Amino acid sequence: MRALVKLLLGVMGLLMLYAGSGISDFGDVHSPASEHVSDHYIENAYHDAHTPNVVTVMIADYRSFDTLGETVVVFAAGMACFLLLRGNRRREEEDA
Amino acid sequence: MIQRLFDVVVGHWPYAFTVVLLVIGLYGMLLKGNLIKKLIGMNIFQGAIILAYVVFAYKKDGTVPVIMFDEHHHAIEQASRYMNPIPHGLMLTAIVVGVATTGVGLALLILIHRTYGTLEEDELMERLRRDD
């Protein structure tokens, strides 16, 4: 079992390296990733929101729903810890 | 095939490093016997994915995606001068998700330790079997 998992890990590493031959080179200015939507963000961010930091405009305006989801994830973690670790106390105090 | 892999390691050396990191994280996550170490492996794994995204964002001679101004206070909005902002923004969200998952994982580990008194997987399995 352990040997199988190790083998799978090796295969996965090699596959990922092999997949690297399909993507554009490191630092390529004209890769598809940095031309399609990304250019639109850089060229319009300051005009759209008077905010020089493009990343801020992106996470809080263009894709603000993602950031709402992110806040909900944090909230979910807080509620999860609340559910798991708090709440036994009242019964223990009654026992004591 | 070998030639192609070699090309990747040379042409994409930061990406090749993230692959190594990712495999290390997966190894810790799946094969370590201690539950805390599994959680640490999970963090390494997520860190590797975050680094992979950031590697994809790099542009040669690009700078931080904060708009600069020239001497006449006009914004310089030439896309090739800034790095790709999208992966950075996405990874901010992914980092937060990682933090939240780690928090919940630690809470579960505390519950397990409180009930069974151990976090070593083999001892834990032993105690679980005796619990029936």
Next chain:
Amino acid sequence: MIRRDESVIIDVVTRAMVPIIQIFAFYVIFHGHYSPGGGFQGGALLAGSVLLQRVVFGRDRSQGGFPSRLGIPFGILGVFIYSGTGLWAQLSGGNFLQYDALPLGFDAAMLRNTGILLVEIGVGFAVMGILISIFDDLVEGGLRR
């Protein structure tokens, strides 16, 4: 129980550092428009300043800085500020989170600027409250057998 060593140096340095960390945290939140930073980073710093007090002074003596019971309410407040901004835009006739529909009387770009600031403050509150709440829950859960 963990024994607490009284150390004047650590106490004094902590007392001096906490306000500085908090001011820097607010700087990170409000200056997120112009330099790397934003709600999450600032909120984490704010939480860090409170957690420093928790670690140095112990749980009971640091309640004056930020009471444990306020953690979840701050999280609720933060999420509410964020979703409230979205709903406000929606009620003013835009789509959800469409900041340029906010009825504040600025031009569209300035409205978006304000909207970004509002949601960043929301994220900051939520992250601060929840990180403290998680820490307190973990400590409390770990102490009880």
Next chain:
Amino acid sequence: MIEANLPILPIVVLLLGALMVPTFGMRNRAAAHPISLGMLGLFVIAAFGLFQKVMDDGIQHYRLGGWEPPVGIEFVVDLLSAFMLLIIAAIAVLVCVYARVAVRKEMPTKEVPFYGVMFIMLLGLSGMVLTGDLFNLYVFFEVSSLGGYALMAVGHRKAPVSAFRYLILGTLGASFYLLGVGYLYVLTGSLNMADVASLMPELVGNPALLLSITLMLGGLGLKMALFPMHLWLPDAYSYASSTATAIIAPVMTKVSAYVLLRILFFVYDQNLVHDILPIDGVILWLGLAGVTVGSIMAIAQKDAKRMLAYSSVSQVAYIAVGIGLANRWALVAAMLHVLNHAAMKCCLFLITGGVFQQTGSTRISAYTSLGRKMPWTFAAFAVAALSMVGVPPTNGFFSKWYLVLGAIDAGQWVVVAIVIASGLLTGVYFFRMIARIFTNPEAGAPVQEGARELPLSQLAPILVLAMALLVLGLFNSWIVNNVLLQALPPALQLGS
């Protein structure tokens, strides 16, 4: 105004619910349940309104923040999404009615956070169903997973251990999905599903694209408990509290299956999925293996919840078989089975929860002669069991019927044989249980003397679900013709 904003309304209602439950519940614990019920009622109304709107006006697009699609995030609600959302809403509100007594008995001090986390999980699932953006889907994926881990960790003493294993594997799955999205993003520069799909044809054959689809299959397969990756599921379901299982088991794995369907048929190129990398064949064979293994393992179980958990593995595998066959009737079968299985499993898990509450045991031996003590509950159980086996008047029959039709269309006679054999295996474990429930106890067998019929608030959802199984069976031709055939991917629609 409400009509224009209908697609976002379910999310807003759930978000407000998740905020209101702890706000008012902290002060007064008794407020938590009525608030949850009220907000879930609104959620059902919103989901139904959205479904009606999509039925009338076709696909709904909603631009979040007002930005047009490749720049901003877009909600795309077609019939399939609206159908899934309606299932989630219906299951949620029924389980919430049931939960009033059950949660108070099982975890009296944790009512408030339980309902809060439940809302967060439902929010994540609804977001996954509605969104049209790959990264946004990941965010909601994690929201629902975090809720799921927490809900599954409360219950039996062993629950945290199984929940931790689920957390490690679930995070692995979500991270694989994230990495797959990363490769897609690098190749296309976009995260919008429709935009990525339009850029796909020029990329066919790229090794990074092949890796991305493999990673997504692995990640989603982990979350939907596809055969070799199902190991987390039986422990997690059998040790969680009955309310948590009843809400997680019907919807969580199905929503992952929905995402797999959405990505395979709406994002990736059909040639890529079928010819270059035989992903559909892989899913088909893994599904067939899952059907067989799940059914056989279910027979071997002595614990009712564990038996149902293994049967979940085999039923989810039916959906995978439908996706893997990838023709019109097989996909209809997969989608219909999502609905059927949600209703059947919810009903069965609610009944096991009720029996645990009345007798303190989930072992199958504790069910001896309970049919006389709890007649209504076990009448519903009998209907659900018949439906699981696939006996004609119930809805369980029809999804298998369409699956067999699809398999015959594809010329896959192995699938026909395995579906029929697995129906027989399912019959073995359910008829064995029914026999135990309704006959007199053998001499010396332990009988639960104290067991009484469940209170009305718990009995009502069970009976509603049992009725639904029959009604859905009667009206299945309407569902298939008016909803599912219209919801098929464009390439498989009638007349194309």
